[in-house]
Amino acid sequence: MKSNFARHSVTIACGSGFLLFGYDQGVFGGLLSNKPFLETFNNPSSTVQGQIVATYDIGCIMGTIVSMVAGDKLGRKRSILIGCVILIVGGILQAASYSLAPMIVGRIVAGIGNGMNTIAIPIWQAETAEAHNRGKLIVLQLVTNIFGIVITNWMNYGFTYIPNSAISWRFPLAFQCFFAMITIALVFVSPESPRWLVMRNRIEDAKTTLVRLTGRPIDSPEVVQEVRQLVASVHHEAEVQSSVTIKEVFSGGEQMTFRRILLGAGTPFFQQMGGTNVIAYYLPVVLVRSFGMTDRMALILSACDSMSLMFWGAMAALIIDRIGRRKLMMFGVTASSVCFAMVAVGLRYSGPDGSNKGMSILAVTFIFMYYVFYGLSLLSIPYMYPAEINSQRMRNTGTSIATAVNWIFVYVVVVITPTAIDNIGWKYYLIFAVFNICFLPIIWRWYVETANLSLEQIDNLFRIKHEGGSGISWKEARRLALIENTTEVDDKLQGVNQAEHVEVRY
Numbered sequence: 001m002k003s004n005f006a007r008h009s010v011t012i013a014c015g016s017g018f019l020l021f022g023y024d025q026g027v028f029g030g031l032l033s034n035k036p037f038l039e040t041f042n043n044p045s046s047t048v049q050g051q052i053v054a055t056y057d058i059g060c061i062m063g064t065i066v067s068m069v070a071g072d073k074l075g076r077k078r079s080i081l082i083g084c085v086i087l088i089v090g091g092i093l094q095a096a097s098y099s100l101a102p103m104i105v106g107r108i109v110a111g112i113g114n115g116m117n118t119i120a121i122p123i124w125q126a127e128t129a130e131a132h133n134r135g136k137l138i139v140l141q142l143v144t145n146i147f148g149i150v151i152t153n154w155m156n157y158g159f160t161y162i163p164n165s166a167i168s169w170r171f172p173l174a175f176q177c178f179f180a181m182i183t184i185a186l187v188f189v190s191p192e193s194p195r196w197l198v199m200r201n202r203i204e205d206a207k208t209t210l211v212r213l214t215g216r217p218i219d220s221p222e223v224v225q226e227v228r229q230l231v232a233s234v235h236h237e238a239e240v241q242s243s244v245t246i247k248e249v250f251s252g253g254e255q256m257t258f259r260r261i262l263l264g265a266g267t268p269f270f271q272q273m274g275g276t277n278v279i280a281y282y283l284p285v286v287l288v289r290s291f292g293m294t295d296r297m298a299l300i301l302s303a304c305d306s307m308s309l310m311f312w313g314a315m316a317a318l319i320i321d322r323i324g325r326r327k328l329m330m331f332g333v334t335a336s337s338v339c340f341a342m343v344a345v346g347l348r349y350s351g352p353d354g355s356n357k358g359m360s361i362l363a364v365t366f367i368f369m370y371y372v373f374y375g376l377s378l379l380s381i382p383y384m385y386p387a388e389i390n391s392q393r394m395r396n397t398g399t400s401i402a403t404a405v406n407w408i409f410v411y412v413v414v415v416i417t418p419t420a421i422d423n424i425g426w427k428y429y430l431i432f433a434v435f436n437i438c439f440l441p442i443i444w445r446w447y448v449e450t451a452n453l454s455l456e457q458i459d460n461l462f463r464i465k466h467e468g469g470s471g472i473s474w475k476e477a478r479r480l481a482l483i484e485n486t487t488e489v490d491d492k493l494q495g496v497n498q499a500e501h502v503e504v505r506y
Contacts, residue, residue: 023176031158068404076196113180197209263448290347290425291363312379
């Protein structure tokens, strides 16, 4: 029971942090059509609107840099606590703004806090979860992320009934501070990552944490064995990495460090350039400007669509570990390509005034269908894969790089979307259809499955593949990584190496 409480407290704290993340993602989509908000800031153009929204992402990039430099020193819990405090300051600045300057500063400050959280939270969850539940738990925290977007959509809709009051935009911006305070309280009562404690040579603290997470006595074989594995893994990586030059890091090495960093960073690139934030940040704007809907109807449909995404994201928890990350990514990018292509077709032939209702309905239908396929696949994988694929020593750095890639391309999409919708219309959605289909062969050729492997087994997978070279497939390397008997693994690798060097005579 104690172990369930400890693991559940981590999951709930992570979920609260990601609910805050989702709330911040969705809150501005409804404010860009809010009359008191627009009047306060002198009716900004679509370009300025894009910049107001996107400055948050600049802050997130800055937050990832902070975590990259200081994340391993601060620890997972402390990083989240500091991130939430910074976010509260940013929320207060935004809610109290009367001009663009403090609003932009508030957006950047809040982004710094959120950038720190989006690195620390997935790592903390991955390092405290059991291997067979890791994917499911990270999916569930992403579902709470979408719940944050649901809250903002319904809140913005509710405030349309007091359309002339400044509270209709100030309260939603201030309310993010409430979720930050809830997250702080939950993090305080949750255990630190045992892997991070071992990295800091706090072995006794790691044992105590494992007792909380497993519910077993401190001298039980399971706890003793887990500590030994963590210590061995950290020491091995320290030995390997300490002698590696910068050139060797970029060329590979036993742990294939650079390849793993690229694989982790690729997943948020697929997510962002696949078009998700055209919908997540701007769906009310899309429905008003591309489809000619009223503000209120756009907010109702946005809320319903985000609830659909929350449902399908929850369904992903049932299949993410069974089907695996790689297959779901291939499925997701293929289906997303079809959806954006059909949205483009529907808008192209709906007429400039939307007179062809059938084609308009087709386009809206596929916007809703996009969230079905996205929720089952690329919603959660970019947040779990970098934390899984990178080694213990490189996990914070690799996840920081992946998160920086995420926020860079969030910024790109968010800043250009209002202008692109106004200027190129249906062609903008076609761009994302092309991007998604181009991702398919990349995932099929280079991505490695991590489902149902412990973090230590993933390290072992890359070591085995590196030592076996072209003589061993990734499928066989995965099978060997699951084997506890190291003698069998060594015998297999020795046989592969001998086969590669044998001289054939005729």
